[in-house]
Amino acid sequence: MDDAEKVFTQIPEFLEYLGTGCAEAIANAATPDKLDLSPKFPFLCSKHYADLIKKASEPEALLREILPTRDELANVPGFVDDPVGDLPAGKADCVIQKYDRRALIVSTATCGARCRFCFRKNYPFQSNPDVAKQVSDWLDTHSDIWEVILSGGDPLTLSPGKFRDLVEAIAMHGSVTTLRIHTRLPVMRPDLVMQHFELLRELSARFECVLVSHVDHPDELDEESQVVFGQLKFSGWTLLNQSVLLKGVNDNAKTLESLSRRLFMQGVLPYYLHQLDHANGVAHFEASDETALSLIAEIRKRLPGYLVPKLVREIAGEKSKTPIF
Numbered sequence: 424m425d426d427a428e429k430v431f432t433q434i435p436e437f438l439e440y441l442g443t444g445c446a447e448a449i450a451n452a453a454t455p456d457k458l459d460l461s462p463k464f465p466f467l468c469s470k471h472y473a474d475l476i477k478k479a480s481e482p483e484a485l486l487r488e489i490l491p492t493r494d495e496l497a498n499v500p501g502f503v504d505d506p507v508g509d510l511p512a513g514k515a516d517c518v519i520q521k522y523d524r525r526a527l528i529v530s531t532a533t534c535g536a537r538c539r540f541c542f543r544k545n546y547p548f549q550s551n552p553d554v555a556k557q558v559s560d561w562l563d564t565h566s567d568i569w570e571v572i573l574s575g576g577d578p579l580t581l582s583p584g585k586f587r588d589l590v591e592a593i594a595m596h597g598s599v600t601t602l603r604i605h606t607r608l609p610v611m612r613p614d615l616v617m618q619h620f621e622l623l624r625e626l627s628a629r630f631e632c633v634l635v636s637h638v639d640h641p642d643e644l645d646e647e648s649q650v651v652f653g654q655l656k657f658s659g660w661t662l663l664n665q666s667v668l669l670k671g672v673n674d675n676a677k678t679l680e681s682l683s684r685r686l687f688m689q690g691v692l693p694y695y696l697h698q699l700d701h702a703n704g705v706a707h708f709e710a711s712d713e714t715a716l717s718l719i720a721e722i723r724k725r726l727p728g729y730l731v732p733k734l735v736r737e738i739a740g741e742k743s744k745t746p747i748f
């Protein structure tokens with residue numbers, strides 16, 4: 424099966440694949456009149472993620488994460504195209520630096536599937552820049568940078584050759600001691616993570632390596648994510664997870680508790696629970712701070728401290744993520 428067969432770009436075909444077993448979830452997550460068949464932020468779902476939905480104990484939750492609805496068309500005050508101040512923090516086309524001595528690379532515009540709540544859903548991705556060269560040139564003049572974060576889009580969707588060029592360009596810069604990858608591919612396209620495995624293993628000899636996965640619901644974790652995380656852990660990677668608090672997806676204590684526990688069983692520690700970034704078209708996913716705080720208070724009673732994520736929000740212009748107390 425080639426890559427083209429591993430993704431759905433057409434909603435009717437995707438819904439047909441989910442089949443009658445998911446009819447109730449589909450009816451609840453998006454009735455035909457609420458579905459948006461030609462959304463501005465295009466639909467994309469991997470076959471792997473579709474299979475996760477099919478076998479999920481709560482298929483509706485996963486479906487809401489990727490099925491476009493007309494709710495996204497709502498114009499809600501305070502929801503904007505650049506909610507986290509990426510554009511003013513842009514240093515080179517693909518380098519964003521907001522925090523002292525640490526930089527983030529927008530490695531690619533591509534993802535394994537498109538999340539409807541994405542904070543970069545309106546981001547003006549540059550078409551196909553030579554990322555490795557740009558990053559290398561920028562690092563040449565920024566020898567104070569010690570942590571480089573590969574983000575996107577999803578950095579692990581780069582071809583093995585391009586991904587290697589990028590990390591090798593970073594590795595040339597002695598000041599960079601920590602390489603961090605933010606990715607959703609362990610749950611969206613585990614097959615693509617495995618393509619990079621040889622290199623990922625090698626990297627831990629050069630850098631402190633941190634992988635921050637983005638998993639929002641326990642049903643996103645299966646045997647395949649377990650293999651990916653297991654191999655990375657065995658290769659010396661530190662594994663952390665960030666989630667976004669999403670109404671109708673994970674805004675209850677039972678789901679958050681189960682997410683933390685299942686992550687831990689796969690070798691991953693919960694890191695952040697993000698309050699939703701206010702990107703245009705995501706307002707229907709928002710849970711209030713009050714809800715967020717009471718959920719954290721509740722899971723704190725049910726879990727060891729190391730399984731309780733930090734509740735944060737990103738405020739444009741601040742020098743770190745902002746904890747919510």
Ligand SMILES: *Cc1c(COP(=O)(O)O)cnc(C)c1O
Pocket residue numbers: 519520521522525526527572743744
């Ligand atoms: C979120 C973010 C980071 C990482 O922040 P941590 O609090 O270390 O996880 C770094 N750079 C940018 C531009 C970010 O948005």
Ligand code: SF4
Pocket residue numbers: 533534535536537538540541542543544575576577607637
């Ligand atoms: S994987 Fe990340 S960057 Fe890609 S659509 Fe989802 S939230 Fe956005």
